[in-house]
Structure formats: structure tokens, C-alpha cells
Amino acid sequence: MNTASLQAFNTFGVDAQCSNLIKIYSEQDIYDTLLTYGAPYKVIGGGSNILLAGNIDATVLINEIKGIQVVDEDEKHVLVTVGGGENWHNLVLWSISHNLSGLQNLSLIPGSVGAAPIQNIGAYGVEQSQCFHSLRAISLTTGLTKVYYKEDCKFGYRDSIFKKVDAGKYIVTHVTYMLSKEVDINVSYGAIRTELTNRNIEMPTLKQISDVICDIRVSKLPDPLVVGNAGSFFKNPVVAEEVYESLLEKYPEIVAFPFGDLMKLSAGWLIDRAGWKGHSQNGAAVYKNHALVLVNDGTTSGGDIWQLAMDIQADVKAKYGVEIMPEVNVWG
Numbered sequence: 362m363n364t365a366s367l368q369a370f371n372t373f374g375v376d377a378q379c380s381n382l383i384k385i386y387s388e389q390d391i392y393d394t395l396l397t398y399g400a401p402y403k404v405i406g407g408g409s410n411i412l413l414a415g416n417i418d419a420t421v422l423i424n425e426i427k428g429i430q431v432v433d434e435d436e437k438h439v440l441v442t443v444g445g446g447e448n449w450h451n452l453v454l455w456s457i458s459h460n461l462s463g464l465q466n467l468s469l470i471p472g473s474v475g476a477a478p479i480q481n482i483g484a485y486g487v488e489q490s491q492c493f494h495s496l497r498a499i500s501l502t503t504g505l506t507k508v509y510y511k512e513d514c515k516f517g518y519r520d521s522i523f524k525k526v527d528a529g530k531y532i533v534t535h536v537t538y539m540l541s542k543e544v545d546i547n548v549s550y551g552a553i554r555t556e557l558t559n560r561n562i563e564m565p566t567l568k569q570i571s572d573v574i575c576d577i578r579v580s581k582l583p584d585p586l587v588v589g590n591a592g593s594f595f596k597n598p599v600v601a602e603e604v605y606e607s608l609l610e611k612y613p614e615i616v617a618f619p620f621g622d623l624m625k626l627s628a629g630w631l632i633d634r635a636g637w638k639g640h641s642q643n644g645a646a647v648y649k650n651h652a653l654v655l656v657n658d659g660t661t662s663g664g665d666i667w668q669l670a671m672d673i674q675a676d677v678k679a680k681y682g683v684e685i686m687p688e689v690n691v692w693g
């Protein structure tokens with residue numbers, strides 16, 4: 362065992378030890394690791410969606426498999442296969458520079474390509490599932506390779522099969538996206554439309570949409586390089602229409618969106634209304650500009666951040682009868 366610190370490998374910047382830390386540059390590196398080190402294994406890409414609440418009794422594989430390759434195309438589409446360790450925003454920039462549409466609304470989401478399907482990343486009215494074609498993964502128990510097509514992944518809101526029955530079982534080595542040669546834009550999200558209007562842009566290019574989204578994100582979210590965080594800590598809870606109606610009676614200003622036959626409540630609104638925005642305890646805090654984002658306010662222990670999250674969770678449940686669940690993967 363060669364214990365190693367994971368402090369440099371999570372965007373909360375908290376310290377935790379793991380049993381072994383191995384950087385993976387190829388599929389061969391994975392086979393070698395599985396033969397050399399015993400289970401259990403954990404996979405980290407950019408570490409921007411994990412909270413290390415304690416030490417990790419596992420061999421941690423850091424995915425560094427790179428590469429962006431066009432593997433097929435027709436008149437309308439291009440299939441692009443990307444190494445799981447490639448930076449997500451680099452892929453978005455690559456697609457824009459090749460005038461391929463589909464990923465531009467997902468600009469500046471931190472992390473790796475291999476992690477994008479795990480929680481089906483989404484932003485500004487778009488989810489990666491809309492362009493997803495397939496992925497290649499290696500089982501961490503058998504070492505066998507498996508290809509998952511879109512329907513196999515069971516994508517949902519911040520969800521996939523990799524957060525359910527296949528959670529923790531595979532390392533995603535490559536993801537293939539189908540990008541469009543026709544400019545296909547979605548600027549229905551209010552903040553994008555407003556900002557494009559402010560800039561007098563009527564027919565935006567992919568680059569202009571990406572620039573607007575990057576600017577909005579930078580103005581709203583803390584930069585993990587400056588303030589440790591993992592973006593939205595909680596998922597927006599989805600409730601039955603009757604639950605929403607009774608909350609609406611009590612709180613006419615509640616923020617919610619239709620979600621099929623159900624309603625998705627704004628977790629940020631619930632937390633803010635419960636009085637947590639800006640609250641700090643033991644070096645963990647709720648970001649002053651965004652109640653959904655928990656930040657590292659000087660602690661080195663992920664346990665302090667997890668304690669704050671649990672306190673918020675219990676308070677929201679007591680006040681509104683609604684359970685908010687972490688979007689972030691909590692380990693240790």
C-alpha cells in the first residue's frame with residue numbers, strides 16, 4: 362500500500378488519503394492496475410463532482426486518457442470519439458472550432474469527458490445525452506470491455522445507469538458524441554436570450570452562444586481554483602403536483618418548473634428561503650451569491666462540508682417536508 366493525498370484531485374480542495382493513487386493514460390494501464398492492485402477501486406476525472414468526507418480505502422485511478430478523433434461522418438453529422446480523461450470544456454471548444462453544434466450550451470462545465478455521462482451533465486436547457494452516441498468502459502471487477510449505447514445508459518436528470526445498478530463498476534475510457542454539421546441552437550433559456558439581446562446579437566454563432574454562457578457562468582459560480590466547490594451541491598427535488606400546490610399556498614413565491622407530470626422545485630430557492638445563503642460553520646459555507654453551492658471556507662476536512670450539507674438537508678425537510686439529495690458524490 363502507498364497511501365497518497367487526494368487534495369490536489371478534488372475541486373473542494375479538501376484532504377483525504379487513499380490506499381494507492383494511479384494515473385491511467387491508456388486501457389493497458391487499466392489492465393496493469395487491476396492485475397497489480399487489489400479491489401476496491403475508485404475513479405476520479407477532474408474531481409469536480411466529489412466530496413471526500415473521509416479517507417478512501419481504495420486504489421484511486423485518475424483518468425488521463427486523452428484524444429479527440431473523428432471516427433465517422435455523413436452529410437449531416439460527425440461522430441467524435443473522445444478519451445475519457447479529456448477536459449470537457451476543451452471538447453466543447455474543439456466542437457465550436459470545427460463548426461459542429463450540440464455541445465455549446467455545456468460550455469465551461471468543469472471536469473472530464475469520461476464523467477459527463479455518469480451524471481448526464483446538463484446546463485442551459487441541454488443535457489449531454491442529446492448528443493451522446495455510445496461509450497466504451499472497462500469493468501473494474503473482470504477487466505472486460507463493454508460498449509454502452511444511448512438506450513443502455515438510462516439517462517435522466519443528473520442520472521444514468523452509472524449512478525444506479527452499475528455505480529462504481531466501470532471506468533469509462535472513451536465517449537462518442539454525434540455532433541451536427543447544421544447549426545442547431547437552443548437559446549430558449551431566459552438568461553441566454555437576455556444577454557444576446559443586450560449584445561445586439563440576433564443570429565448567434567456557436568462561439569457567441571458559448572461566450573455568453575461562459576460569461577454568465579463566471580458571474581454566477583465561484584471558480585474552484587479560487588474558492589473550493591463542486592458546483593450545485595444538491596439536485597432540485599422532484600415532487601408530485603399536490604405537494605407543489607400545498608407549498609405554493611404557503612409560499613406563493615416558490616420557484617418550480619414542470620417536469621413531466623411532476624414538478625421540479627428549485628433547491629436553491631428552498632435553501633435560500635430557509636436562511637442558509639452565506640452561512641458559514643467550521644470552515645464550510647453556503648456561497649453568498651448562490652444557495653445551491655457549498656464552498657470550502659478554510660477547512661481541510663470534507664467532513665465539515667458534509668456536516669453542513671446534512672444540516673441543510675435536515676432543515677429543509679423540517680421546514681418544507683421535502684428531501685433534497687446531493688448531486689455531488691460523497692465518499693469516505
Ligand SMILES: Cc1cc2nc3c(=O)[nH]c(=O)nc-3n(C[C@H](O)[C@H](O)[C@H](O)COP(=O)(O)OP(=O)(O)OC[C@H]3O[C@@H](n4cnc5c(N)ncnc54)[C@H](O)[C@@H]3O)c2cc1C
Binds near residue numbers: 470477484
Ligand atoms: C463550478 C462548477 C460548476 C458546475 N456546473 C455544472 C453544470 O452546470 N452541470 C452539471 O451537470 N454539472 C456541473 N458541475 C459538476 C461537474 O462539473 C460534473 O459533474 C462533471 O461531469 C464532473 O466531472 P469530473 O471529471 O470532475 O468528475 P469527478 O468529480 O472526478 O467524478 C464524478 C463521479 O464520476 C465518476 N467518474 C469520473 N470519471 C469516470 C470515468 N472515466 N469512468 C467512470 N466513472 C467516472 C467518479 O467516480 C464519481 O463518482 C459543476 C462543478 C463545478 C465545480
